[in-house]
Every structure is written in structure tokens, then in C-alpha cells.
Amino acid sequence: MKSTITNLFCPSCNKEYKHTILINLCECGLPLLVNYDLEKAKTTLTKESLPHRQNSMWRYTEVLPVLKTENIVTLGEGMTPLQSSVSIGNKYGVNNLYFKDESTNPTGSFKARGLAMAVSKAKELGVKKIIIPTAGNAGSALAAYCARANIKCKVIMPDSTPDAFAIDVIYHGGEVEKVAGSIKDAGVRVHELVENENWFAVSTLKEPYRIEGKKTMGYELAEQLDFVLPDVIIYPTGGGTGLIGMWKAFDEMEQLRWIDSRRPKMVSVQSIGCAPIVKAFNDGTNNAELWENPTTHAAGLRVPGAIGDFLILDAIRKSNGTALAVSEEAISNGTKDMSCLEGIFPAPEGGASLAAFYELVKSEFIKQDDTVVIFNTGSGYKYLDVLKERI
Numbered sequence: 326m327k328s329t330i331t332n333l334f335c336p337s338c339n340k341e342y343k344h345t346i347l348i349n350l351c352e353c354g355l356p357l358l359v360n361y362d363l364e365k366a367k368t369t370l371t372k373e374s375l376p377h378r379q380n381s382m383w384r385y386t387e388v389l390p391v392l393k394t395e396n397i398v399t400l401g402e403g404m405t406p407l408q409s410s411v412s413i414g415n416k417y418g419v420n421n422l423y424f425k426d427e428s429t430n431p432t433g434s435f436k437a438r439g440l441a442m443a444v445s446k447a448k449e450l451g452v453k454k455i456i457i458p459t460a461g462n463a464g465s466a467l468a469a470y471c472a473r474a475n476i477k478c479k480v481i482m483p484d485s486t487p488d489a490f491a492i493d494v495i496y497h498g499g500e501v502e503k504v505a506g507s508i509k510d511a512g513v514r515v516h517e518l519v520e521n522e523n524w525f526a527v528s529t530l531k532e533p534y535r536i537e538g539k540k541t542m543g544y545e546l547a548e549q550l551d552f553v554l555p556d557v558i559i560y561p562t563g564g565g566t567g568l569i570g571m572w573k574a575f576d577e578m579e580q581l582r583w584i585d586s587r588r589p590k591m592v593s594v595q596s597i598g599c600a601p602i603v604k605a606f607n608d609g610t611n612n613a614e615l616w617e618n619p620t621t622h623a624a625g626l627r628v629p630g631a632i633g634d635f636l637i638l639d640a641i642r643k644s645n646g647t648a649l650a651v652s653e654e655a656i657s658n659g660t661k662d663m664s665c666l667e668g669i670f671p672a673p674e675g676g677a678s679l680a681a682f683y684e685l686v687k688s689e690f691i692k693q694d695d696t697v698v699i700f701n702t703g704s705g706y707k708y709l710d711v712l713k714e715r716i
């Protein structure tokens with residue numbers, strides 16, 4: 326079992342790059358994605374081989390970019406539970422409702438998948454210091470994996486970020502710098518430090534490998550649902566890595582002959598206080614405008630501009646999905662419902678997904694017989710200072 330990575334490519338201008346060099350973006354300024362030799366991967370990465378593999382996202386070795394096992398930096402991320410709804414599905418007449426509960430990942434969110442991959446690949450390529458702009462969870466994850474890899478780490482976050490995210494970074498030996506504004510402003514500061522101090526930046530989609538970690542959510546869903554993908558996937562969207570990643574995984578799995586050409590309807594959820602993707606979806610544009618004054622207590626959704634906006638919008642449209650914004654109150658109610666009706670204590674972003682589910686049932690976008698997966702992307706425990714105010 327070996328990685329079958331072949332090269333990097335730009336889905337916008339089609340330029341190709343070697344995977345053996347350290348690189349952030351394509352020359353054209355847009356995100357790079359990873360290509361694999363899927364014909365080769367298919368010979369060992371079979372459905373039948375899966376039960377014998379390790380119980381983490383690293384089980385999909387052939388379609389992951391790390392070449393040498395010794396470079397894998399892991400805390401056991403992935404293979405999170407797909408919980409059947411015990412209450413909400415019944416109440417709303419949706420018989421096959423599931424929660425993909427990413428809160429069980431190391432460092433309390435699905436950011437662990439992307440950052441474990443990015444740090445492993447950076448280690449393989451000889452990187453010594455890594456920097457990241459974050460709304461919270463990405464910084465925690467980066468710091469933990471850098472601690473394991475003995476790589477220096479710096480995290481730039483908005484000054485409004487919940488306390489837990491700075492505390493764990495510091496415990497992991499990372500440096501924290503707070504800036505006024507949103508993750509966009511943190512990104513500007515990262516750019517400055519990359520120029521002046523030679524850090525390697527792993528900002529969302531400005532580095533090709535985080536998405537390869539996040540795409541494993543798509544592989545897992547297929548596996549956990551016995552290779553029949555759900556009808557609807559509800560995903561709280563910031564930078565969109567998970568949504569784009571799963572969409573990529575579906576194409577790869579079709580080439581591996583694990584699934585057919587049917588795809589789930591991809592639903593992107595944002596907050597009314599920061600909804601650039603929803604606006605672009607409704608306006609029918611291919612790119613999203615920068616959102617002015619982004620506000621929401623779901624910190625991971627406070628992303629005013631995403632470099633992969635065109636990829637998110639493309640996946641939503643091709644899948645016959647939709648995008649919708651929910652209010653802060655609806656997010657709170659979703660967070661409470663998931664906690665008290667399902668026993669899952671979600672991040673507010675997960676609460677937003679459930680709020681969107683309610684809207685989609687009401688509008689009849691979701692039908693009674695649909696298999697629906699709601700993503701809870703992180704743990705409520707990281708947001709206690711915020712949740713305390715909203716009890």
C-alpha cells in the first residue's frame with residue numbers, strides 16, 4: 326500500500342506541478358489540487374481490503390499524498406462515528422437522518438484531518454516552521470501536529486476568538502498572535518510574516534494538502550453507508566475545504582468503481598451575519614464578493630472571502646444542492662437541540678447545520694425518504710465561553 330500521487334494541478338488554468346516541491350498556489354494565484362494514479366490505486370484500494378485497515382483516515386493510503394510512512398504525523402484522526410438520529414429524524418418525518426460527528430477528532434474538530442495531512446506533507450518536504458490564520462480550530466490542530474512533528478508553529482487569530490483556541494495552542498508550544506477583525510485580517514498578517522520571516526503558510530486552500538485530509542470524510546461516508554452515498558449532505562461552510570474535498574473524493578471513488586455517478590445534493594450553510602457563498606449562489610455568480618463586517622458566534626463560519634469560492638459554488642450547483650443562511654438564534658437552537666435531543670454537544674457550526682435541516686424540511690427540499698447527513702464539524706467544549714452566554 327503506497328501513495329499513488331502523480332502531480333499537482335490547477336483546476337482553473339490546468340497548469341501542472343511536481344508534487345516533490347514545496348508550493349502554495351498556482352502561478353495564476355488560485356488553489357492547486359492533487360492528482361493520483363487511480364488505475365493503480367484501484368488494484369489494492371478495494372472495498373474488500375478496507376475492513377483490514379487501520380481505523381483512521383490513513384487507511385486510504387493510496388489516495389493520500391504522503392509518500393513515506395515515517396513522515397505521517399498522526400493522533401488518530403478520522404473514522405468518526407456516523408450516528409443515526411434517535412429523535413429529530415422521527416420528529417420531522419425524515420427516516421434516514423444521520424449526524425457525522427467530527428467532534429471526536431483529536432483537538433476537537435475536523436480541522437485535525439486537514440492539518441495532520443498538511444503537517445505530514447510539510448515534514449516530508451523538510452519544512453521547519455509553519456504559520457496559519459485561523460478562526461480557532463485550525464490553529465489548535467496545527468499546534469498539536471507541529472508539537473508531534475517538532476516543527477515550529479505560529480497561529481494568528483482574531484481577538485474575538487474563544488479562549489480555548491489560544492490556550493491549547495500555547496500548551497502545544499505554539500506562538501499566538503491576535504489581530505483586530507476577522508480571519509481575513511489574520512491572513513494579511515500571515516502574508517506579512519511569510520514575506521519577512523520565511524514561514525510556510527498553510528492557510529485554507531492556499532496549500533494543496535489540507536483538502537486531501539478533509540476529503541477522507543467523503544470516503545468514510547461511502548464506507549459507513551455501504552457505498553450508497555446519501556441524498557443530501559448539510560455542511561457548515563467557511564473556507565469550504567470539506568465540501569470541495571468530499572466532492573473530489575466522490576469523483577475519485579467513481580474512478581475506483583466504489584460508487585456510480587450519482588451524487589448527494591451538497592448544501593452549504595452559513596450565518597446571516599456572514600454569507601458570501603449564499604449570496605453568490607443566489608445571485609448566480611461563479612465567485613463570491615468579500616462580505617463586509619462579518620459577524621457570527623459560529624467562529625468557523627466567519628470567513629468573509631474564500632479563495633476556493635468558485636469550487637464550492639461549482640460543487641453545490643453540479644450536485645443540485647443549495648446554499649442557505651441561518652440566524653444566530655437558529656444556530657443557538659440547533660446547538661441546543663443536537664445536545665438535548667441527540668446527545669451530541671456540537672460546535673455552533675454544527676448547530677447551524679441542524680438549523681438548516683429544519684429550513685430544508687419546511688421548504689420540502691428534503692423529502693421523507695431522503696437519506697440526510699448533517700455535519701457536526703466540531704466540539705461544543707471549545708466554545709464554552711460563547712455558549713455560556715447563550716444558554
Ligand SMILES: *Cc1c(COP(=O)(O)O)cnc(C)c1O
Nearest residue numbers: 462563564565566567625674703
Ligand atoms: C473551520 C470550521 C468550519 C468551516 O470549514 P471549511 O471546510 O473551511 O468550510 C466549520 N466548522 C468548524 C467547527 C470549523 O472549525
